[in-house]
């Protein structure tokens with residue numbers, strides 16, 4: 190994998206990859222998103238944080254076309270994709286991992302990763318039959334990308350293992366590899382470090398940083414581990430009850446009093462502030 194030179198342009202000067210404007214989404218009477226707006230810029234690792242149930246996954250589901258919003262617009266690479274279907278959004282260069290592992294049990298690590306290439310495969314089986322030589326070339330190209338990612342993610346030793354017998358930390362790595370073989374321009378990671386120990390978290394953080402540097406991919410990450418958020422994110426938005434309560438550089442954004450009280454509750458936050466004074 191060829192490392193590209195590191196872009197030192199401040200992220201605020203870079204083109205906007207994802208723009209969400211005034212997104213609203215309800216489930217029955219529950220307003221999960223109450224007019225959320227944010228911009229993710231090219232080459233950023235952008236953190237989306239907030240307490241449980243604050244609307245993070247709902248926003249990602251709106252962005253990736255799984256949930257249509259009740260109001261607002263989503264613009265990706267300058268194109269309005271608000272009501273575009275998930276597979277068509279994937280074809281525009283978006284890949285995601287899921288909060289709960291979405292691997293195919295019983296299948297090998299290799300086969301799980303190969304599935305991530307589906308966005309680049311020709312849809313017509315008939316066409317593939319007539320143009321078998323073209324299909325062979327395509328298969329070779331797909332294999333090349335998959336092998337490169339397996340090496341990049343250091344999964345060579347377990348490539349033939351059934352995915353359900355390997356430890357959780359490695360399963361998460363396989364899911365990230367599956368997203369990377371789609372060669373995304375925009376990658377969305379929903380809690381990639383859930384359930385990991387410190388060493389596994391540091392390992393995955395390294396892969397995420399390397400994916401950004403080596404592949405130039407822009408990354409939106411939902412993460413509860415604040416040490417990880419401050420270590421790898423360029424900017425952060427904090428959601429609470431479907432509203433943005435803080436945003437900016439990670440350390441400043443997450444230590445805002447509104448964020449502390451959203452996580453700890455009002456009384457505990459006051460004690461926290463008194464303790465810090």
Ligand SMILES: Nc1ncnc2c1ncn2[C@@H]1O[C@H](COP(=O)(O)OP(=O)(O)OP(=O)(O)O)[C@@H](O)[C@H]1O
Nearest residue numbers: 216219221239240241242243244245246247248288
């Ligand atoms: N499909 C759905 N049907 C009904 N309610 C939903 C649905 N999806 C999300 N919600 C509700 O919307 C709110 C926001 O949920 P969401 O999953 O987006 O939060 P989150 O910030 O991702 O939480 P977590 O950190 O626990 O994953 C919650 O109250 C949740 O119960």
